[in-house]
Amino acid sequence: MDFLVIDDERSIRDATCMLIDDEGHYAEPVVNSASALTRLKEEKYDAILLDLKLGAENGLDVLEILVKQYPQIPVVMFTAQGTVKTAVEAVRRGALDFLEKPFTREEFRAVLARLNRFRQMSQRIETLEKEVQEVRQQNGPEPRFDFETPAMKSVMDVLMRAAKAPAAILILGESGTGKSVVARAIHEQSHLHDKPFVTVSCPSLSKELLQSDLFGHVKGSFTGAVRDTWGKIKQAEGGTLFLDEIGELPLEIQPQLLRLLQEREYERVGETVTRKADVRVIAATNRDLKECVRNRTFREDLYFRLNVISVEMPPLRQRQDDLLRFAEYYTDHFAHQVGRKLRGISATARQRIMSYPWPGNLRELRNAIERAVILSSAEQLEATDLPSEVHDQVDSSPALLNTASNVTGNAVGSFSVQALAGMTLEQVEELQIRHTLEHAPSLAEAAQMLGIDQATLYRKRKKLGLNKD
Numbered sequence: 001m002d003f004l005v006i007d008d009e010r011s012i013r014d015a016t017c018m019l020i021d022d023e024g025h026y027a028e029p030v031v032n033s034a035s036a037l038t039r040l041k042e043e044k045y046d047a048i049l050l051d052l053k054l055g056a057e058n059g060l061d062v063l064e065i066l067v068k069q070y071p072q073i074p075v076v077m078f079t080a081q082g083t084v085k086t087a088v089e090a091v092r093r094g095a096l097d098f099l100e101k102p103f104t105r106e107e108f109r110a111v112l113a114r115l116n117r118f119r120q121m122s123q124r125i126e127t128l129e130k131e132v133q134e135v136r137q138q139n140g141p142e143p144r145f146d147f148e149t150p151a152m153k154s155v156m157d158v159l160m161r162a163a164k165a166p167a168a169i170l171i172l173g174e175s176g177t178g179k180s181v182v183a184r185a186i187h188e189q190s191h192l193h194d195k196p197f198v199t200v201s202c203p204s205l206s207k208e209l210l211q212s213d214l215f216g217h218v219k220g221s222f223t224g225a226v227r228d229t230w231g232k233i234k235q236a237e238g239g240t241l242f243l244d245e246i247g248e249l250p251l252e253i254q255p256q257l258l259r260l261l262q263e264r265e266y267e268r269v270g271e272t273v274t275r276k277a278d279v280r281v282i283a284a285t286n287r288d289l290k291e292c293v294r295n296r297t298f299r300e301d302l303y304f305r306l307n308v309i310s311v312e313m314p315p316l317r318q319r320q321d322d323l324l325r326f327a328e329y330y331t332d333h334f335a336h337q338v339g340r341k342l343r344g345i346s347a348t349a350r351q352r353i354m355s356y357p358w359p360g361n362l363r364e365l366r367n368a369i370e371r372a373v374i375l376s377s378a379e380q381l382e383a384t385d386l387p388s389e390v391h392d393q394v395d396s397s398p399a400l401l402n403t404a405s406n407v408t409g410n411a412v413g414s415f416s417v418q419a420l421a422g423m424t425l426e427q428v429e430e431l432q433i434r435h436t437l438e439h440a441p442s443l444a445e446a447a448q449m450l451g452i453d454q455a456t457l458y459r460k461r462k463k464l465g466l467n468k469d
């Protein structure tokens with residue numbers, strides 16, 4: 001490891017550098033903060049040893065500058081005997097450890113071991129961050145926010161202005177409209193961009209697990225709680241807590257969330273110690289929260305708390321100005337990913353894309369284009385490369401016709417845009433779900449075809465009284 005030793009006392013400085021050298025590391029001595037900051041600009045160090053009493057300078061002030069400018073470099077403070085209180089203060093202000101002068105080789109080795117662990121952890125985090133970035137790049141195209149649809153432009157305008165304020169933000173909109181994507185964009189545009197962004201998926205867990213996931217728990221608080229754990233609130237400390245599908249939040253947990261938003265306080269499950277939370281909350285849902293309030297499945301006070309700034313993401317069928325641009329963008333992305341040279345989308349395929357209602361919104365469009373790019377063999381994406389529900393809109397299959405008749409109660413001549421135009425959005429969605437469930441071999445595949453997650457399809461299916469095992 002490479003050390004920067006900051007001490008104005010020559011004897012201590014030299015002795016420390018010799019000790020570091022003896023232990024097989026490299027040390028560079030400097031006498032004050034000015035030369036330390038100059039060296040830090042020129043060289044890369046793994047750790048800093050800093051004297052608390054640095055001549056006329058206060059080591060704690062220097063520590064603050066170092067922690068702010070070089071948060072990735074651990075700092076160990078040299079302290080004189082009997083200044084434990086100050087040493088504790090130094091740790092509170094961001095020092096990794098302290099060494100009481102004069103120190104023995106053993107004491108120094110103990111600090112070295114800690115520094116080594118810190119270094120290994122930092123390297124691991126760096127590797128993981130790179131991996132996450134790679135997975136993201138492999139999984140999907142980078143989000144784009146250059147929308148042309150006026151309604152979407154104004155949504156983004158509100159969100160980007162709100163990003164810089166600490167108030168809670170509520171994002172409404174159908175599944176797949178990009179709520180999670182914009183939640184992350186708000187975080188990245190905000191003053192918290194270098195702090196954590198932590199997602200809690202409200203419907204995916206049981207009430208007990210969700211409570212523990214959010215607030216943490218102490219050992220023995222329920223069967224299986226074998227050790228103390230911190231929840232997502234703690235993980236998100238100083239950053240953004242994104243509550244996805246907030247409309248599914250069990251009623252029992254809602255008062256605790258309200259308290260978190262109002263008082264910034266919470267307790268871990270099985271513990272009475274009240275803890276302070278420093279998080280910015282963004283929540284999203286595809287439910288009609290006002291309706292949930294009316295049905296008494298969502299607390300009104302919580303709704304008002306969350307609804308300080310709220311936006312509604314328009315469904316893709318109302319974003320005609322963006323539809324083709326996104327389709328083209330996805331085509332280029334996936335063609336590049338699979339190493340294909342595609343000359344865009346054919347005129348017929350474009351027409352089909354424009355006239356299809358995309359109930360699964362951007363997620364469905366993205367999946368449809370990814371599939372089409374993989375299947376395509378021509379120079380351009382053709383209508384026949386698109387999923388059947390998209391390219392068969394005019395000459396529909398009998399099964400679909402039957403379903404359409406059932407849904408609307410009328411004999412529909414064909415499943416065309418005209419037929420859809422006579423139906424409500426709810427009916428179109430129901431039609432699409434019924435059709436997909438009829439044809440997909442499993443719920444998982446039906447969800448994938450619809451471009452929604454399984455939990456959403458499960459809920460919708462239940463609401464419609466449909467079954468598929």
Ligand SMILES: Nc1ncnc2c1ncn2[C@@H]1O[C@H](COP(=O)(O)OP(=O)(O)OP(=O)(O)O)[C@@H](O)[C@H]1O
Nearest residue numbers: 142143144175176177178179180181286362363366
């Ligand atoms: N701005 C965007 N640019 C590119 N792709 C996007 C964008 N927004 C959404 N998508 C695509 O749509 C998919 C779904 O987006 P997202 O998960 O944010 O939707 P959602 O509204 O949160 O859905 P759900 O309610 O089901 O959780 C993303 O994985 C991405 O592929």
